[in-house]
Amino acid sequence: MIRLTDIRKSFGKDDVLRGISLEVNKGEVVAIIGPSGSGKTTLLRCINFLERPDAGEIRISDLYVNCSKASKKEIHALRRKTAMVFQQYNLFRHKTALENVMEGLVVVRKMPKDAARERGVRLLEKVGLGDKLDAYPSRLSGGQQQRVGIARALAMEPEVILFDEPTSALDPELVGEVLAVIRQIAEEGITMIIVTHELGFAQDVASRVVFMAGGAIVEEGPPAELFARPQEERTKQFLRRLAPEYSI
Amino acid sequence: MKLDPSFIGEALLKLLEALPTTLAITAVSVGCGFLAGTAIALVRVYRVPVLHRLAAAWVTVIRGTPMLVHLLVIYAGLTLIVDTLTGRLGLGWNSARIPMIGFAYLSFSVTASAYCSEIIRSGLLAVDKGQREAAQSLGMTAMQTLRRIIFPQALAASVPNLTNFVIGMLHGSTLAFVVSVVDINAKAEIVASTNWKFFEAYLAAAILFWAMTILLERAGGAIERRINRYHKGGVA
Numbered sequence: 001m002i003r004l005t006d007i008r009k010s011f012g013k014d015d016v017l018r019g020i021s022l023e024v025n026k027g028e029v030v031a032i033i034g035p036s037g038s039g040k041t042t043l044l045r046c047i048n049f050l051e052r053p054d055a056g057e058i059r060i061s062d063l064y065v066n067c068s069k070a071s072k073k074e075i076h077a078l079r080r081k082t083a084m085v086f087q088q089y090n091l092f093r094h095k096t097a098l099e100n101v102m103e104g105l106v107v108v109r110k111m112p113k114d115a116a117r118e119r120g121v122r123l124l125e126k127v128g129l130g131d132k133l134d135a136y137p138s139r140l141s142g143g144q145q146q147r148v149g150i151a152r153a154l155a156m157e158p159e160v161i162l163f164d165e166p167t168s169a170l171d172p173e174l175v176g177e178v179l180a181v182i183r184q185i186a187e188e189g190i191t192m193i194i195v196t197h198e199l200g201f202a203q204d205v206a207s208r209v210v211f212m213a214g215g216a217i218v219e220e221g222p223p224a225e226l227f228a229r230p231q232e233e234r235t236k237q238f239l240r241r242l243a244p245e246y247s248i
Numbered sequence: 249m250k251l252d253p254s255f256i257g258e259a260l261l262k263l264l265e266a267l268p269t270t271l272a273i274t275a276v277s278v279g280c281g282f283l284a285g286t287a288i289a290l291v292r293v294y295r296v297p298v299l300h301r302l303a304a305a306w307v308t309v310i311r312g313t314p315m316l317v318h319l320l321v322i323y324a325g326l327t328l329i330v331d332t333l334t335g336r337l338g339l340g341w342n343s344a345r346i347p348m349i350g351f352a353y354l355s356f357s358v359t360a361s362a363y364c365s366e367i368i369r370s371g372l373l374a375v376d377k378g379q380r381e382a383a384q385s386l387g388m389t390a391m392q393t394l395r396r397i398i399f400p401q402a403l404a405a406s407v408p409n410l411t412n413f414v415i416g417m418l419h420g421s422t423l424a425f426v427v428s429v430v431d432i433n434a435k436a437e438i439v440a441s442t443n444w445k446f447f448e449a450y451l452a453a454a455i456l457f458w459a460m461t462i463l464l465e466r467a468g469g470a471i472e473r474r475i476n477r478y479h480k481g482g483v484a
Contacts, residue, residue: 048384048385050381050384050385076387076389079384079385079386079387080387082385083385083386084381084382084385086378086381086382086385088378090376090378090379090381090382091382092379092382092383092397093376093379093401094400094401094404103383103386103396104386104387104388107386107388107392107396108386108387108388108392136477152386156386156387162385
């Protein structure tokens with residue numbers, strides 16, 4: 001279980017996160033939506049300290065971190081319990097698809113190479129890239145790169161996978177293959193927090209949708225409910241603009 | 249006065265005696281310069297408190313002064329310091345015991361450190377910050393991230409500039425004659441004046457340097473192709 005309590009973050013005078021509290025249960029898939037600049041990506045990056053929160057608390061199962069005085073060791077522990085899939089994929093450019101998936105296992109988890117390779121091959125096959133094991137990222141399409149990114153995250157067997165707009169950088173015709181993979185792993189009960197602009201996908205896959213605006217959570221609920229009967233004016237506006245088919 | 253083509257070959261053979269000296273000076277200055285330059289670049293890119301200011305100052309001072317001046321200052325300064333120290337401590341030896349080539353090694357390494365640090369620094373800056381974030385998100389330590397992810401990519405991006413740098417140090421090593429080290433160029437000088445065939449001797453030196461440069465270019469190109477397989481695409 002993940003519990004974020006009163007997470008705050010500002011960049012200079014700009015309060016990007018104004019006290020976010022969020023609970024995600026094991027096996028839950030939470031989609032975070034909202035206009036750009038609402039702080040969704042920052043929130044996600046605060047969970048693994050790619051962005052250091054100014055204040056707040058993060059709890060992931062038995063690990064508890066007080067953000068304002070988190071030690072290196074605690075940050076490291078948080079990162080071992082989480083994995084991230086990036087908007088720009090961020091595959092290691094000098095490593096093949098398989099090496100990308102093995103890297104964290106061998107270097108961080110100290111797993112023997114053979115075992116890491118075995119798991120790497122299995123996961124790449126799972127995301128449909130069994131024939132691309134030895135390809136460098138520059139030889140892969142965006143969709144393929146992102147699927148390697150997902151395999152790399154899965155390999156670490158984290159408590160939660162953080163998806164940062166995983167399809168935003170993709171050509172439209174490649175979005176489907178990535179969403180299909182995410183949907184598939186969602187069904188396996190892996191806990192996920194997904195920042196996304198794909199409302200249809202959020203409705204489809206998420207067990208809960210969180211709408212953020214102006215650095216705060218405006219409302220949250222099961223997708224069917226939130227999309228069909230948004231309570232807050234801010235949510236209604238957003239849905240009207242982004243997805244006229246939901247508007248009431 | 250007439251050109252004596254056959255003497256060029258003769259001179260070349262004589263210059264080869266000085267080849268190891270030139271290679272040694274180049275190798276030492278490039279090697280030490282690379283290590284020191286890498287340290288300087290890392291200190292600057294990661295903004296290590298206090299040290300990064302010192303590193304920046306070092307680079308502007310060293311790059312702001314000619315290689316020949318480094319050699320002369322170190323030659324004069326080091327002998328003074330060593331002689332004062334050994335005299336005071338009564339060690340019973342003096343700077344005359346330092347081999348002349350030692351001054352060349354030291355001063356050219358100093359020169360190389362500043363230039364090389366800028367090459368490595370630009371390589372480090374060329375690595376996308378997403379690479380570091382991906383490594384961090386996997387739980388890698390700063391050291392693991394640097395060693396396994398950032399540095400290999402920075403080095404790969406630096407290969408063309410590094411080749412250029414090695415060639416520059418090779419050619420710069422000719423300044424060693426100032427402290428009486430007989431490198432290829434100094435040898436050419438000797439061969440020229442003892443035979444009164446200046447043009448031939450200098451031409452032989454030029455040919456030798458060019459040949460070495462071609463080898464370096466080739467080596468650099470080969471490393472670039474190997475290392476950049478992943479840049480241009482391709483399968484292992």
